[in-house]
Each structure stands twice: as structure tokens, then as C-alpha cells.
Amino acid sequence: MESKISSTIEDYLGIIYILERDGEAVQGVRLAELLGVSAPTVTNTLKRMTRDGLLEMGTGGPRLTLTGLDQARTVMRRHMLAEWMLVRMLSWSKLHGEAHSMEHAISQEVEASLLLELQGKQTCPHGNPIPGHEEAVKDWVALTTLAAGAHVIIRRVHELAEDTRGVLAFLEERGIAPGVAASLLENQPVNGTVTLDVAGQPVTLGYPLARYVYGEVVG
Numbered sequence: 001m002e003s004k005i006s007s008t009i010e011d012y013l014g015i016i017y018i019l020e021r022d023g024e025a026v027q028g029v030r031l032a033e034l035l036g037v038s039a040p041t042v043t044n045t046l047k048r049m050t051r052d053g054l055l056e057m058g059t060g061g062p063r064l065t066l067t068g069l070d071q072a073r074t075v076m077r078r079h080m081l082a083e084w085m086l087v088r089m090l091s092w093s094k095l096h097g098e099a100h101s102m103e104h105a106i107s108q109e110v111e112a113s114l115l116l117e118l119q120g121k122q123t124c125p126h127g128n129p130i131p132g133h134e135e136a137v138k139d140w141v142a143l144t145t146l147a148a149g150a151h152v153i154i155r156r157v158h159e160l161a162e163d164t165r166g167v168l169a170f171l172e173e174r175g176i177a178p179g180v181a182a183s184l185l186e187n188q189p190v191n192g193t194v195t196l197d198v199a200g201q202p203v204t205l206g207y208p209l210a211r212y213v214y215g216e217v218v219g
């Protein structure tokens with residue numbers, strides 16, 4: 001029998017999992033910003049999750065317990081499988097939002113069938129690693145780290161950018177998607193911008209977004 005946790009808690013688990021995986025601090029204010037809720041709401045929810053054995057309070061803030069980690073990985077995996085399930089019907093920028101509503105309803109049985117059908121997939125359609133496949137993305141670098149003249153294949157748009165309203169549609173409209181070739185025309189730290197050549201068109205991204213877009217360097 002699967003224990004059923006609420007979709008709110010699943011959202012918290014997903015975000016905390018991503019922050020921990022990336023070695024980022026899990027802070028109340030950051031969670032409030034990412035989840036679009038107030039700080040007191042976050043505090044109360046974290047207390048509830050601690051009581052339920054999903055989190056433990058360490059010196060550096062809340063941390064997932066083994067149970068919490070296990071649940072979080074399940075949530076992330078189901079989200080990514082739901083994105084693949086929708087990939088034939090929706091444009092690339094709409095997958096995340098729709099999968100987000102579906103992920104909470106996916107049962108163990110559907111998950112197992114999807115895993116069978118999608119055997120070999122190591123990332124979601126946006127290039128983020130399915131839990132357990134983190135090594136698949138380790139050689140891809142953020143666009144902000146590249147110098148002018150670098151040639152890349154776009155591989156990944158980070159989960160936290162997926163989650164920011166409008167970002168995927170913005171990138172899609174400018175032709176930036178996993179698998180697309182691009183070259184770096186300029187990296188301007190003073191201005192905080194990166195300019196790419198995508199299919200002959202210049203596309204400028206600010207650092208807050210460019211640091212969440214990763215490429216595989218090909219020359």
C-alpha cells in the first residue's frame with residue numbers, strides 16, 4: 001500500500017531535493033520565493049514535514065531524511081515520466097506545467113509501465129537528470145561559464161528555470177531547446193549577458209537565466 005502525501009508536500013519535497021542535489025542551502029526565504037508562498041507558511045509546512053519524518057533539522061537548516069529523500073526521488077521521477085508521456089502531444093514549453101498537475105496522480109503501476117516504455121532515458125525532455133542518473137549531465141556547462149567563440153549543443157534547462165513562469169516559452173520562441181546547436185558570440189560579465197548565435201539569429205540571455213541553461217561544448 002502506498003502512503004499518500006499531499007501535492008503541496010510533494011512540491012516541497014521536489015524543490016528541497018533539487019537544492020540539496022545542487023549543494024544549495026535550503027532556506028525558508030528561498031523556498032518561499034520558489035514556491036510562491038509566504039515565509040510563515042513555509043515555516044509551518046517544514047514543521048509538519050519534520051513531524052512526519054520527511055525532514056530533520058540540522059545546523060545548516062532542514063535536510064531530507066532517508067524517507068523524505070526516497071519520496072522526493074519518486075516525485076521527481078514521476079514528474080519527468082509524465083513529461084515524456086506528454087511529449088508527443090504538447091509543445092516543449094508546455095510539458096512541465098502539465099506534468100506538474102499530473103505527477104501527483106501517477107500510481108506505482110503507471111510509473112512502472114512508463115519506466116518500461118522509456119527504458120534508457122536518463123533525463124527529462126528539458127535535460128534534467130532522472131534521480132539516480134546525475135552523472136549523465138555532469139559534463140554540461142552553464143552558458144555563463146563559456147567564452148566567445150565556443151560551440152555548444154544546448155542540452156539542459158535547469159528545473160528551477162522550468163519552474164519559472166514564461167521561461168520555457170521564452171526560450172522556445174528564440175529557438176533554444178535541448179539538441180539545438182549554438183555558438184557564443186559574446187559573454188559580457190559587466191552587463192551580465194550572454195549572446196548566442198542560434199540558427200543565424202543573435203539571442204541575448206541575462207545571467208539569471210543563462211546560468212540555468214547548459215550546453216555540451218563541441219569546439
Ligand SMILES: [Zn+2]
Pocket residue numbers: 079083095096097099124162
Ligand atoms: Zn519539469
Ligand SMILES: [Zn+2]
Pocket residue numbers: 080083096124125126127128162
Ligand atoms: Zn523537465
